[in-house]
Amino acid sequence: MSDPLDIATRHGLPDELRVLARLYPRSDWHGHPNFSDLVAFWLDRHLMFREIITRMQSATQMHMASPQARFGTEIARYTGFFLNQLHEHHGIEDHHYFPHLKTLDFRLVRAFDMLDADHHALDGHIHALAGATNTVLADLRAGKAGETGPLLEAQQEFDRFLDRHLADEEEVIVPVLLKYAPDIG
Structure with a gap:
């Protein structure tokens, strides 16, 4: 039987960890009185990560369909920025936000442990994406076409x-930020 908290197999936040999510549904977040600049900034960072990984996949697919002269420069820039920003973001969460937020509601301790485990699982995806990107870049520098199939696969898995x-x-x-409005900025 698989672990319901394992990122590789879960299909959403398990019911027992949705205690605040049920009280504060996503559709109500922006209108909540405790929706702060911190919440908006944090959600914007997540949106940025989603947009960059989508751009990376689009650039790779375009290059696969018809080689693009700027592909190497573009994919190196996007991937480097993406991985650096993601590493910094998770470091701040792990060392600053999560330890504080975890103390606000004991019912969510397992949820924070799950998110921490996700961050550790992220390492394998970072290495796979960096490795596939570096392989393609090395091929391009050597004047080869570069095998982009494994790169696209790493991007899609990420x-x-x-x-x-x-x-x-x-x-x-x-929901924790909306309920408790902690001063952690």
């Missing part, structure tokens, strides 16, 4: 992982 993680993280964090 996208699936990231989408699941961000959606679940938002349904844990935003």
Whole structure:
């Protein structure tokens, strides 16, 4: 039997961890009186990650269909920015926000443990994406076409992982911020 909290197999936030998500549905977030600049900024960062991984996949698919002269420069820039920003974002969450927010509602301790496990699982996806990107870039520098199939596969797998993680993280964090309005900025 699989672990319902494992990012590789879960299909959403488990019911027992939706205690605040049920009280604060996504559709009501923006209109809530405790929807702060911090919440807006944090959600915007998540949106940025989603947009960049989509752009990376689009660029790779375009290059696969018809080689693009700028592909190497573009994919190196997007991937580097994406991985650096994601690493920084998760570091701030792990070391600043999560330890504080975890103390506000004991019912969500397992949810924070799940999000922490997601961040550790992220390492494998980071290495796979970086490795596939570097392989294609090395081929392009050597004047080869570059095998972009494995790169697209790594991007798509990362996208699936990231989408699941961000959606679940938002349904844990935003309701905590709306309910308790902690001063953690």
